[in-house]
Amino acid sequence: xxxxxxxxxxxxxxxxxxxxxxxxxxxxxxxxxxxxxxxxxxxxxxxxxxxxxxxxxxxxxxxxxxxxxxxxxxxxxxxxxxxxxxxxxxxxxxxxxxxxxxxxxxxxxxxxxxxxxxxxxxxxxxxxxxxxxxxxxxxxxxxxxxxxxxxxxxxxxxxxxxxxxxxxxxxxxxxxxxxxxxxxxxxxxxxxxxxxxxxxxxxxxxxxxxxxxxxxxxxxxxxxxxxxxxxxxxxxxx
Amino acid sequence: xxxxxxxxxxxxxxxxxxxxxxxxxxxxxxxxxxxxxxxxxxxxxxxxxxxxxxxxxxxxxxxxxxxxxxxxxxxxxxxxxxxxxx
Numbered sequence: 001x002x003x004x005x006x007x008x009x010x011x012x013x014x015x016x017x018x019x020x021x022x023x024x025x026x027x028x029x030x031x032x033x034x035x036x037x038x039x040x041x042x043x044x045x046x047x048x049x050x051x052x053x054x055x056x057x058x059x060x061x062x063x064x065x066x067x068x069x070x071x072x073x074x075x076x077x078x079x080x081x082x083x084x085x086x087x088x089x090x091x092x093x094x095x096x097x098x099x100x101x102x103x104x105x106x107x108x109x110x111x112x113x114x115x116x117x118x119x120x121x122x123x124x125x126x127x128x129x130x131x132x133x134x135x136x137x138x139x140x141x142x143x144x145x146x147x148x149x150x151x152x153x154x155x156x157x158x159x160x161x162x163x164x165x166x167x168x169x170x171x172x173x174x175x176x177x178x179x180x181x182x183x184x185x186x187x188x189x190x191x192x193x194x195x196x197x198x199x200x201x202x203x204x205x206x207x208x209x210x211x212x213x214x215x216x217x218x219x220x221x222x223x224x225x226x227x228x229x230x231x232x233x234x235x236x237x238x
Numbered sequence: 239x240x241x242x243x244x245x246x247x248x249x250x251x252x253x254x255x256x257x258x259x260x261x262x263x264x265x266x267x268x269x270x271x272x273x274x275x276x277x278x279x280x281x282x283x284x285x286x287x288x289x290x291x292x293x294x295x296x297x298x299x300x301x302x303x304x305x306x307x308x309x310x311x312x313x314x315x316x317x318x319x320x321x322x323x324x
Contacts, residue, residue, distance in 0.1 A: 062309055069306070098309065105311040107250070112257045152254055154311055186255070 006232035051092025064094035093203030110186025140220030
């Protein structure tokens with residue numbers, strides 16, 4: 001079997017900030033990074049899509065509310081519906097929630113403060129395109145930087161998320177203790193990231209793309225990208 | 239066709255914490271108003287719609303309110319029709 005290099009697309013919206021870091025992280029981890037443009041209804045044949053962080057369309061109205069109607073998003077929704085891997089980071093997570101691809105919504109941090117620091121995340125499931133190289137209960141260190149990262153949901157959505165094992169990451173201590181002291185933004189049940197039922201769509205507030213290079217900080221993002229690259233290859237094989 | 243003016247009011251759902259409202263509420267006592275509670279901060283959107291009649295205009299704004307102007311997961315939305323413009 002010949003192993004092809006997985007091609008991972010990163011969408012740039014007007015106001016995206018972390019698209020370049022995401023492209024760089026993909027290349028660092030051994031993938032082929034493919035820039036995608038919000039106004040093109042074309043995914044250029046990529047094997048996985050990343051929606052990066054930033055402030056798409058100025059975050060006007062609500063974070064991600066306008067980006068979800070960008071021409072590229074129709075293709076992303078179709079791509080996700082086919083079971084292909086889609087990862088939304090920070091603003092990308094907000095866009096996926098606004099699109100209805102993921103449950104819940106992200107509102108202003110309970111503290112009202114923008115938070116920017118490294119946090120520990122406890123992995124809750126390995127049944128996703130970004131955690132298949134991780135074990136539930138394991139912790140990874142990744143930075144957060146957001147003002148509107150408090151994940152909330154309707155009571156019905158919350159039941160579905162908790163009962164259906166749709167939580168992917170929770171804010172925790174290094175040892176994996178999940179409590180209020182380790183909740184940086186007031187998120188319901190310390191939820192930092194969720195998945196869809198199939199596990200091919202994942203969104204999280206922390207920034208794995210800022211955590212792959214040991215020269216500049218923690219490397220907790222590496223296993224997430226390694227998982228994504230692996231999932232992209234599986235997609236090719238099937 | 240007639241132009242109808244609307245106001246759309248968007249507010250965070252009751253069960254949800256409203257950090258902005260709380261911050262405003264905690265600033266008021268500093269100015270001497272110590273009897274205020276239940277402060278909620280929302281959005282007020284004004285818009286004009288050119289439509290064949292009022293029913294069509296209201297239906298359109300209600301759909302816009304649901305699909306873009308508010309997020310039903312976290313927000314309640316109310317559409318107020320102001321007037322038909324001459």
